[in-house]
Amino acid sequence: MAAARARTGGPVLVIGHSLGAQLAALAAQRSDHRPDGIVAIGASVPWFRHYGRRAVPFAALAASVRPVTAVVGHWPRQGFAGPTPRTLMRQWARMVLTGRPPFDLDGSIRVRALMVRLGDDELVTDQAAAAYEAAFFRDVVTRWTYDESCCPAGGDATHLGWSRAPVTGRYLPCIVVQLAPPGRSDRRIPCRPRPLGRQRPGSTTAKSDSRPSGSSGRITTEFPD
Known part of the structure; x- marks a missing residue:
């Protein structure tokens, strides 16, 4: 994180999907790797x-x-x-059976976090998503549901499909970077994706089983001061 800040001269925003969102939370609980903001897409604690x-x-x-x-x-x-890979899948299975993720569910994360829930997510229940959010201090969390009303033609709001749709597959990181700049609040954002080449400096993506995606329409979101 320090190297990223030094290179860009600005804040570092970590974007993670699914297991990638868990890596983002793990980083946020470590003072030596703490980002300035997190965007967690399709995040959960998948306890059975x-x-x-x-x-x-x-x-x-x-x-x-x-x-x-x-x-x-x-x-x-x-x-x-x-x-x-065997190790990654075994870690996932251990979490399903025990309900214990690789980070503490104690509300101790005070990094700003935008929780993007996918409207047609077949793998993340409300309980599983809420369990992930329990790791964060309540006042730093903002939620946004990316559903069919936000999808452009050809879009998909399922757990994996959101990133693979031909239209949306390139754009959601650009949108969420606009939604979640540190220090802003009460912003009404038009969901018109910018080209990837103009993505906000300092943002980085934690990947697991997908690629990034995008959105259309208008939404309202708030960030605490």
Whole structure:
């Protein structure tokens, strides 16, 4: 983070999707790597108890990860979110079964955070998203739901599809960087994406299983002073 600030001369905003959002939270709890702001897209603590009727099959899927990866050497393409490296998938499975992410859920993160929930997210329930947000001090959190009303033609608001749609796949980082500049409040933002070449200096993306995406329409969001 210090190197990024020195290089850009400005604040550093970390954008993370899914497991990438967990890496962003982990960085925010470490004083030596703390960013100036976080944008968490499709973020959750995927404990199986957060999934209602899907809890048992979800737990069974997680329980199958260790034996499958022991035989195959990785999580195969035919499986959920495959192909995925063995270590990463085992970490995910451990979190599903125990409810313990790699960061503390104690409200101690005081870095400004924009939580982008995907309107058609089939993998993140409200309980799972709220569990992730529990890691942050309440007054630093702003929420925005990216749903079909924000999608341009060809857009997608599912957990993985939002980043793969031909129109939206390039733009959401540009939009959220406009939404979440440190020190601004009560901003009404037109969702007209800027070209990637004009992305705000100092922003960086934590990736897991996707690429960035975009939006259309108008929204209102607030950031605490």
